Amino acid sequence: MTMAQEVADNPTAQAELYDLVNASGALTALLISKEGHAMAEAGDTSYLNTTAMAALVAGMFSATREVARMVGEQQFSILLQQGENRHIHISLVTDSFMMVVVFEDYQRIGRVRHEARKSGDKLVKTLSRRGTEKADDLSVPEFKEYALNLIDRIFAK
Numbered sequence: 250m251t252m253a254q255e256v257a258d259n260p261t262a263q264a265e266l267y268d269l270v271n272a273s274g275a276l277t278a279l280l281i282s283k284e285g286h287a288m289a290e291a292g293d294t295s296y297l298n299t300t301a302m303a304a305l306v307a308g309m310f311s312a313t314r315e316v317a318r319m320v321g322e323q324q325f326s327i328l329l330q331q332g333e334n335r336h337i338h339i340s341l342v343t344d345s346f347m348m349v350v351v352f353e354d355y356q357r358i359g360r361v362r363h364e365a366r367k368s369g370d371k372l373v374k375t376l377s378r379r380g381t382e383k384a385d386d387l388s389v390p391e392f393k394e395y396a397l398n399l400i401d402r403i404f405a406k
Contacts, residue, residue, distance in 0.1 A: 261375045262375050266368070269365065270291045272364045275292060277291070278290070278350050283311075283344070283346070285306075285307035287302070306339060306349055309328070309339075310347055326340060327362070335351060337350070338352070340366070342369045343376055343377075345376075
């Protein structure tokens, strides 16, 4: 069984994301692998392409990791992207997984951060019990090609 199947078949990880959405009032929560795969999702996802979102967020997090190293940090564990009406909170759950929370402007960032931290702690336990901290079956060059093709398709429209 691949890592993606193992996480997707894990009702506990899915339940944690649903709990996060309910407790924080967020629109959507995603569990994304560092390779850019959407592993689990909760809440409303009808407004976004979760495959593209996962690939782009993983790439963004990798770039931010390099920026962190440039300023003397190993990595930044949380990223916050603030828009006019919607915001994205991205946190590193394990070395292999990130959690993305999309929420609207009327939600308090403090509440979202607090609930994301609690959910992240629970997900760490869930994922480590399942052994999903292992590397994914896509290599970096294969993923890079996949991500570039996906980005081309997204922006070609």
